[in-house]
Amino acid sequence: MNEAALVLEQVRTPMAGGPHALDVDLRIAAGEFVALVGPSRSGKSLMIELAAGLVRPEAGRVVLLGHEWDDTQETEQTPIRLRVGTVLQQPGLLSNMTLFQNVLLPLRYHHGAMPERSREQAVMAQLERLGVAPMRDRFPDELNHGEVRRAAIARALILDPEVLLLDDPVAGLDAEMVLALKACIEARRAHHPLTVVAALRNFSPFIEAADRLVVLQDGRVVVDGARHAVAGAVPEMLRKYVE
């Protein structure tokens, strides 16, 4: 079995605004693409935030790339963060920077010695792959939701992460862009080992790129397994999220 990229071991933590608590025990192997699906308030976003170390669980432990978040001080988190790309529901593009500058920022910050020209080429290549190169000089306020999301994914991928955590990556994307994003992630995985954990709140062709489906409801995993194998095991009321 592959080394685990992400482990949520007997994690239990309250979910804001609901009566349920997230209660999961999950192990995601390195290189796996896992789609977390389920209705709103089922705990998908909370799992992404737990994996990203933004939320500490009430019980249990979260281990990402061999590092347990509870044991890691804020100042020691940078080396781990550089190996993980995260896009939350609110992507958080810096509003005073253009789309190009937003994607360039992590490169400039962490790879100061890299020639500026190489950095700019890397950013443009990333923007082109995600179809947002023509908007490079626009500010986030001038972009639509789909463009902002794609720019945030470009920013998350710019440092060549080993793990990609995506919360609702297809929100605001048209059908063509969903397929382009899927192709981009697949191409990336074909060339570099990349673990992807994506929370999806609606059915989308993007799900077809996933190796494994984890269906959540009320904070609990109701179905977990290889995408093709478990499709039939999904309860009737949750089928609309996976088919």
Added chain:
Amino acid sequence: MPHEKDGVQRMIEWVGRKTIAGYTYLAALATLVTQAVLDLLLPTRQGRGETRRVLVRQILFTGVDALPVTTVIALLLGIIIVTQAGTQLPRLGAGGLVGSIIVVTVIRELGPLITAFIVVGRSGTAIATELGNMSVTREVVALRLMGISISRFVIMPRMVGMVLSMLCLTLYFDVVAVLGGYLIAAAQLTIPFYAFVESITKALSTTDVLMTAIKGLSFGSAVAAICCYHGLAVQSSFTEVPQQTTRAMINSFVLCLLIDVVVTVPLYL
């Protein structure tokens, strides 16, 4: 009697809670300042260029852009003070004390304080609002997720920029206010330039200049720490932004006055 006891007890508890909250707040501000100093003194290769860009932007906004308003206020204040001093003091036979009045009121006290108030009103509130909005739109979280240090990239350059700007603006304010005083003295009071300068240099000591600089540095650190703290204290709603900005402004004014008292009283009493 039991009611009275309860009331006294409640009051003691209230005072205790407020005292603890006050100390906690000051400790949080001290932590921010200490961390910024450490980030400044122990720079890493990471993010040096980006941090410098933020610092330069902060100096331009807080220092350079504030020059026109500082000039106007300083000039007017100098004119007002010398007009009052120049018309009242001769009646008491103390016309030669104009220089002392300028030094005591402008250079020692009003210069640093009014500069601090200008900086709080212009830049402090802008920092609190900017960081508040960044918190709500999750830009701060996004920076953390990219491994970008909030202290090094967001707080330190703003703090250093504000401290340097405050220091320079304070000294600039003093010079312009003295110049304003001279203009009115020359025009209305017909005090010769050399006499005016002489009276000021006689009254001005190295301690005065040093204290002005110390006040500029302390006020700058305090205002920057308070405004960064309140900006980053915003959680998830845009309605929190003006609330935290107002708190930042009021607390900045109060802390600047407190620092002024702490610095001034032991030295001049």
